[in-house]
Amino acid sequence: MGYVQSYRDLDVYKLAKTLSANIFELTKRFPKEETYSLTDQVRRSSRSVGAQIAEAWGKRRYEKHFISKLTDADGEQQETQHWIETARDCSYLADEDAVTLIEKYTQLGKMIGSMINKYTSFCGKRN
Template sequence: MTEITDFKDLRIWQKGMDIAKECYFLTKKFPKDELYGMVQQIRRSASSIPANIAEGYGRRTTGEYRRFLSIAQGSVNELQTHLLLAEAVGLCDYEEIKPLITELQSETRMIITLIKKLS
């Protein structure tokens, strides 16, 4: 097992970064008129996941860390909602978002596990 010396060593943060990158690639295919709509919403909520994990890791107390992990979990739920809505209105196919939905479910399990370990 590798020693964790930085937030970048956290698998939960790495997975969040992978999800965010995939969301950026997905939204590049969306129509230009969605740039300030769904594209922005998806990218913002996706980038919020690893950002909140990193910010929580850098906080001074375990309680603050748990709070930021909870915010990251909220962003996971928000992102899943935006992806499902994008599919529902025809911006993408379900097959395009299915791997992301699976990764978000995995990220949820990791966040919940870490919150429990910190409690």
């Protein structure tokens, strides 16, 4: 693995961005009456994961801020899982799509957790 120069180089960020795009495409099929509720909620939380990872990267000089932002990212991915389950329960998502997304978000959560546990690899003084 080469040196990471930007949050865009992080596999965890790339996965978050891909999943957010997947959520966007799948929610296009949600009923119109969900536009300002479930559709907005799941899109917002899925997009927030990558944004929180990007913010964590920007604050990595400060361990507590880095961990806090990654904790927020983990909370957003868990919220997204909740909305995926809600969409499945409402029959807006097929079981297979919901299961696949939840598995991928679980993997994303593990990656975020690993970054939190290995914060010293990311944090510290930079020139």
